[in-house]
Structure formats: structure tokens, C-alpha cells
Amino acid sequence: MNEYEIMLLLDPELADDRQAEIVSRARELVEKGGGTWVAHEPWGRRKLAYEIDKKTEAGYHLLYFDSDAATLEELTRVLKITDGAVRHMAVRRTTPVRKQSPPPQATEPAAEAVQAAE
DSSP, rough: OEEEEEOOOOOOOOOOOOOOOHHHHHHHHHHTOOOEEEEEEEEEEEEEEEEEEEEEEEEEEEEEEEHHHHHHHHHHHHHHHHHTTTEEEEEEOOOOOOOOOOOOOOOOHHHHHHHHHO
């Protein structure tokens, strides 16, 4: 098993339901191929560096998963022929996926300092 991530750019005019459908299809392909789905980070709509098919924006999605090479090939093949998928790029992950950590807890050194001063 190898660790991969795919940056997926979707047509900005697609409905949210259709975008979710494309991502869930990718997840199904990974899991059906014996891989493990790690995470999905929707980055939202962003401006492209250059125009693609006369569009200046795209919906960005970052997909993290573990799979073998055959499953990755099948996933990239499907994304190439999927309507609404503007671009995608698969790379091997070299750094672990950071889970969203909870916001830092406010420590109370100021209260301790006040008590110490008294």
C-alpha cells in the first residue's frame, strides 16, 4: 500500500450535490480496490492561475488515501473521463495527514500571576 493525495479541480458551475457525488465515487473506487480512504479536504472555490476551458475559477478538493498502484491508475482513468472534473494531479504523500486539531485551550497564566501578586 502506498500513500497518495489527489488535488482535484472541479467545474465551479457544478452543483454541490454533483461535486459530492464525484468525491464519493472516488472514495468508492479506492475502497473497492482494497485501499483506505484517509481524508477529504474541500478547499472551496478558488481562482485559477490560468484559464482552463474559459473558466477562471474551480472548486478545489484535496483527497488523501492509501492504495496500490492499480487502484490509483483506475481512479485517474475515471477522473479523466468524468464530466465536471477540470484537472487532477495525484502524488505520493511524504508527510502525514494533519487531522484538524481542536483550537488551543486558553491557559490562565494571567490569573495565576494575579494570585501570586496578592
